[in-house]
Amino acid sequence: MNGAQALIESLLQEQVDHIFGYAGATICPVADALKEHPEIAYTLVRTEQNAGHMASGYARISGKVGVCMVTSGPGATNLITGIATAYMDSIPMVAITGQVPSHLLGRDIFQEVDITGAVAPFSKHSYLVKDANDIPRVVKEAFHIASTGRPGPVLIDIPIDVQEQKLKGEFSYPEQVNIRGYKPSVKGNELQIKRVAEAIARAKQPLICAGGGVWLAHARDELLELAEGCSIPVVKTMMGLGLVPTDHPLNMGMVGAHGNHCANQALAKADLLIMVGTRAADRAMVDPVDIQRRMATIHIDVDPAEIGKNMQAAIPLVGDVKVILRQLLDRDIPVTDSATWLERLKDYRKAELSRQFPRREGYVFPGTALRRLGQRLEEDAVVCVDVGQNQIFACKYLPQKSGRLLTSGGLGTMGYALPAAVGAQIAAPHRQTVVVCGDGSFQMAMNELSAVRAEGLEIKIVLFRNHTLGLVHQIQSRSPYHGPFGVALDGSPDFETIASAYGIPSITVSDEDKLDGALDSFLGEKGSCLLICEVHPDVGTND
Amino acid sequence: MKQTISVLVENRAGVLNRITGLFSRRAFNIESLAVGVTDDPTVSRITIIVDSGNSVVEQVEKQLNKLIEVIKVRTLEENTFIGRELMILKVNANNKTRQDIMTICEIMGAKVDDISPTSMTMELSATPEQLDTFQAMMRPFSILEVVRTGVIAVQKGGGKI
Ligand SMILES: Cc1ncc(C[n+]2csc(CCOP(=O)(O)OP(=O)(O)O)c2C)c(N)n1
Numbered sequence: 001m002n003g004a005q006a007l008i009e010s011l012l013q014e015q016v017d018h019i020f021g022y023a024g025a026t027i028c029p030v031a032d033a034l035k036e037h038p039e040i041a042y043t044l045v046r047t048e049q050n051a052g053h054m055a056s057g058y059a060r061i062s063g064k065v066g067v068c069m070v071t072s073g074p075g076a077t078n079l080i081t082g083i084a085t086a087y088m089d090s091i092p093m094v095a096i097t098g099q100v101p102s103h104l105l106g107r108d109i110f111q112e113v114d115i116t117g118a119v120a121p122f123s124k125h126s127y128l129v130k131d132a133n134d135i136p137r138v139v140k141e142a143f144h145i146a147s148t149g150r151p152g153p154v155l156i157d158i159p160i161d162v163q164e165q166k167l168k169g170e171f172s173y174p175e176q177v178n179i180r181g182y183k184p185s186v187k188g189n190e191l192q193i194k195r196v197a198e199a200i201a202r203a204k205q206p207l208i209c210a211g212g213g214v215w216l217a218h219a220r221d222e223l224l225e226l227a228e229g230c231s232i233p234v235v236k237t238m239m240g241l242g243l244v245p246t247d248h249p250l251n252m253g254m255v256g257a258h259g260n261h262c263a264n265q266a267l268a269k270a271d272l273l274i275m276v277g278t279r280a281a282d283r284a285m286v287d288p289v290d291i292q293r294r295m296a297t298i299h300i301d302v303d304p305a306e307i308g309k310n311m312q313a314a315i316p317l318v319g320d321v322k323v324i325l326r327q328l329l330d331r332d333i334p335v336t337d338s339a340t341w342l343e344r345l346k347d348y349r350k351a352e353l354s355r356q357f358p359r360r361e362g363y364v365f366p367g368t369a370l371r372r373l374g375q376r377l378e379e380d381a382v383v384c385v386d387v388g389q390n391q392i393f394a395c396k397y398l399p400q401k402s403g404r405l406l407t408s409g410g411l412g413t414m415g416y417a418l419p420a421a422v423g424a425q426i427a428a429p430h431r432q433t434v435v436v437c438g439d440g441s442f443q444m445a446m447n448e449l450s451a452v453r454a455e456g457l458e459i460k461i462v463l464f465r466n467h468t469l470g471l472v473h474q475i476q477s478r479s480p481y482h483g484p485f486g487v488a489l490d491g492s493p494d495f496e497t498i499a500s501a502y503g504i505p506s507i508t509v510s511d512e513d514k515l516d517g518a519l520d521s522f523l524g525e526k527g528s529c530l531l532i533c534e535v536h537p538d539v540g541t542n543d
Numbered sequence: 544m545k546q547t548i549s550v551l552v553e554n555r556a557g558v559l560n561r562i563t564g565l566f567s568r569r570a571f572n573i574e575s576l577a578v579g580v581t582d583d584p585t586v587s588r589i590t591i592i593v594d595s596g597n598s599v600v601e602q603v604e605k606q607l608n609k610l611i612e613v614i615k616v617r618t619l620e621e622n623t624f625i626g627r628e629l630m631i632l633k634v635n636a637n638n639k640t641r642q643d644i645m646t647i648c649e650i651m652g653a654k655v656d657d658i659s660p661t662s663m664t665m666e667l668s669a670t671p672e673q674l675d676t677f678q679a680m681m682r683p684f685s686i687l688e689v690v691r692t693g694v695i696a697v698q699k700g701g702g703k704i
Contacts, residue, residue, distance in 0.1 A: 181553065181614040303609070
């Protein structure tokens with residue numbers, strides 16, 4: 001057995017059933033080994049970045065580690081944005097890169113880059129494998145590191161000669177990992193649990209802020225149980241969207257700079273903030289110092305470094321979010337006396353949900369389209385949202401049921417949605433999968449319509465066409481800037497023709513009276529479909 | 544405030560790179576850094592001095608802990624550890640100045656390693672402050688070269704990290 005075969009054997013041990021990748025000379029031995037194993041499916045992307053995003057979408061929906069694999073040099077550098085995007089959102093991922101022969105490392109030979117060095121700032125860990133006999137251990141460790149504690153991407157860089165190297169003796173896969181410097185905390189400190197329970201019981205105006213860490217810990221049920229059991233309203237960060245359905249009485253929407261007004265009102269008036277699986281970053285907690293001053297704070301997170309990084313919490317609680325929530329639930333915290341508080345919030349919520357959107361002849365307002373789209377989606381639909389105004393509108397106004405909303409929250413990577421949707425649908429072929437994007441972000445990823453076609457996927461793509469890089473257009477239209485520059489999407493193709501070239505039908509709508517009919521035919525289409533909504537370029541996210 | 548962080552790491556290629564990389568990308572400033580293998584050949588000890596407030600040092604400690612190859616991190620409390628640095632210093636010296644230089648060396652406990660008709664080279668192991676003093680005293684004789692190792696430190700008493 002050679003190193004490449006040992007790699008595939010190890011991936012099988014990790015129950016890998018799909019790899020997203022791109023070919024190249026230095027990864028050929030692995031391709032050759034993979035060819036013998038049809039139980040691992042392979043999707044050829046059209047640019048390596050999207051292998052990362054597909055693996056991300058796959059990981060977020062399957063709950064498993066996403067795997068991508070590319071060649072050395074330009075293949076590896078193209079993947080960097082995919083890795084960084086996954087890192088910022090703590091997505092469990094293993095990225096495998098081919099590398100030039102180990103005896104030539106450091107000589108700048110054809111297609112050599114120091115990829116482990118390049119990704120150091122935004123990967124959880126990386127390996128440069130120098131001996132094929134290490135491969136089983138390295139793969140075992142990589143999957144363990146990627147998926148435990150605070151998840152994240154791990155890179156394995158394998159020189160081609162190591163892929164070809166014969167292993168000594170039989171292949172054997174380690175049962176356990178033992179990394180002395182890596183022991184993530186799981187259980188919460190009992191004393192702190194007690195303090196948290198007491199603080200909750202005392203609070204009159206408690207508020208939970210739930211982030212992506214709740215999804216990562218698979219702790220949605222526990223979160224809802226705590227919120228419902230103690231009558232605590234919930235705001236979510238962008239990464240926490242979908243944890244509480246829109247029509248849930250305790251749902252207060254998305255908090256932060258681009259969030260719902262009702263969520264920010266709740267945050268402004270709370271007397272206790274319980275942050276769960278969130279890093280309290282700038283977009284969600286616009287003024288952490290002010291929050292700290294005004295209310296008691298509890299911070300529950302698996303990563304001790306997040307506690308006190310952006311906000312100094314009064315009561316920190318480190319450990320696995322699911323385990324900690326269970327520990328709290330086991331304490332039978334009394335229902336908080338929050339009736340008046342909830343009553344007040346109900347009014348804020350009602351105002352937000354009945355918010356009237358502007359109408360403009362010949363155009364569709366994104367908020368209007370998203371509201372009506374959301375009402376029509378299946379209970380567990382997966383909606384992948386890109387970056388820009390389309391992201392803000394979708395995160396604010398798309399009604400959520402018990403499905404998922406996947407977006408690039410931390411890095412804000414345009415072009416994330418379509419490849420993420422490909423990965424998501426491969427992970428869950430029977431779930432309705434929808435993409436929401438702008439005409440700028442779609443053009444960053446539309447080459448992946450090939451994957452949609454090749455895999456026979458059914459992805460419904462909503463494209464807001466405003467002929468501009470809307471969010472930047474909006475920023476440039478306000479002080480201190482002097483008007484849009486370099487954002488007009490001149491020369492964009494006819495997206496209807498592009499879609500049809502991939503065998504995908506499309507519908508264009510520019511009249512809100514025709515929106516319902518258009519949405520019905522769009523969602524009713526068997527197979528993929530593109531819905532283009534004509535949006536006025538001057539639309540703003542606060543309209 | 545200067546703080547001393549003691550870090551045990553896997554003795555492996557690339558580890559130091561991750562540590563220094565972490566400092567630069569998180570905008571933490573390193574005053575000095577010294578590395579050497581411990582009694583266990585698979586483990587190295589790094590002593591890092593940072594000049595920052597407590598909250599920054601706490602973040603440094605937590606971020607270091609997140610690195611997979613970092614085994615243990617401890618910020619050493621003032622007066623609870625022995626911290627030493629080695630300096631080798633070369634000055635201009637001639638028949639007129641040699642005796643004065645020797646006197647300072649004796650007072651400070653520096654050892655003369657090399658001598659030539661025009662120069663003297665001394666070594667001194669001491670606290671960074673004592674090294675600063677020694678260096679300042681040598682300056683009037685015109686220093687030719689100075690090299691300092693950065694502080695290494697261990698806790699006092701029987702405790703270990
Ligand atoms: C890869 C990348 N490049 C640039 C940006 C900066 N940026 C943020 S939003 C945006 C405009 C997005 O335009 P579009 O996809 O058309 O969506 P819209 O805002 O119009 O809804 C840009 C350029 C980014 N987030 N990601």
